[in-house]
Amino acid sequence: MRIILAPQAFKGSISGLDAAKAFRDGVLRVLPEADTSLVPVADGGDGTLETLVDGSGGEIHECTVLGPLGENLVAQWGSMGDGKTAIIEMARTSGLALIPDEKRNPLTTTTYGLGQALKSALDKGYRKFILGIGGSATNDGGAGMAQALGIKLLDHNGESLRFGGAALRELAAIDMSSIDTRIYDTEILVACDVNNPLTGPEGASAIYGPQKGATKDMIRELDASLKKLSDIVETDLGKQIDKIPGSGAAGGLGGGIMAFLNGTLKPGVDIVLDTVGLRAKLKNADLVITGEGCLDYQTIYNKAPIGVSHMAKEMNIPTIAVCGMLGNDFSAVHAHGINAACSITNAPLTLEESSVLSYKLAADAVEQNMRLILLGAQIEATRSQGQNN
Secondary structure, eight states, X not given: OEXXXXXXXXXXXXXXXXXXXXXXXXXXXXXXXXXXXXXXXXXXXXXXXXXXXXXXXXXXXXXXXXOTTSOEEEEEEEEOTTSSEEEEETHHHHBGGGSOGGGOOXXXXXXXXXXXXXXXXXXXXXXXXXXXXXXXXXXXXXXXXXXXXXXXXXXXXXXXXXXXXXXXGGOOEXXXXXXXXXXXGOEEEEEEXXXXXXXXXXXXXXXXXXXXXXXXXXXXXHHHHHHHHHHHHHHHHOOOOTTSTTTTHHHHHHHHHHHXXXXXXXXXXXXXXXXXXXXXXXXXXXXXXXXXXXXXXXGGTXXXXXHHHHHHXXXXXXEEEEESEEOTTGGGGGGGTOOEEEESOOSOOOHHHXXXXXXXXXXXXXXXXXXXXXXXXXXXXXXXXXXXX
């Protein structure tokens, strides 16, 4: 059998690459002659950096940036093995996980550190970027990022705006004259997993503001601020970003990257699967094993396992999912090409315990799946033999 092993990271437990290795161990226990290919995947959120760097033989780099509260922090970005593509997760520079709950305030948090990480990669010669923008702590429409790259955001007195989403209410002009000109020679793909517009009831502030610490009053203020940004972008840059699907991603960062950096928004899973070359690797495969930390009804909204299964289904390749847990309405995935799904948990375990044991549990679960597949083949062979007799 030729088997493609394409899990994403089990968040907080095991990386996509290590999950694929565990899957391989489980397969080879039953089918030692099987031809296995490890193709860890991601959807633009957590794990995208490691997935693309590890899968391509790339490298992790460090740089010092301003965090979302304006503090200094050491952030990581990656380069792929092609020597041309840089991978940046904005969560590493401006992410919600970097801020204690009691300090979350999207009125003041900034994406400035993301712009600094971009400059760090530009300094090393990279001109192609994949930006994963999930997990943001910000609602500034990418204003801080723009400022870090030399773009001037000015108020009515010609003064530079302070950091944060609320400051955009004072925006009067955008001056691109001091932008880092290397941006003009750069291709930027934004790995985006939401389709929200910039403003309005389905926009960045209303939908994602609360998880970043925004009250109802703050949401109204932030929404008005992003509307002001949209208006000035249209006036000064000639671009309409307000209603574009995905412009509201990461507190309006999706729209800001389009406006300031001419970036292109694409579903994160599509970018990753194209980058790792999954379609070519599926050729002549007999089985695909994918997985994630929690498989549930949300998985069908173009998360990585569904991206994998859709591609496999187009090629008539069966797919199974081996996951940390099976959540609410997980069976919805069966209509999207995942033929069967199972959890790696084999006893009552705490999250901490299952995380520590995740490699062994994943290998054991895949082993049992392979035994079931082998049993099915033996039953079919026996039936065929009986019919011939």
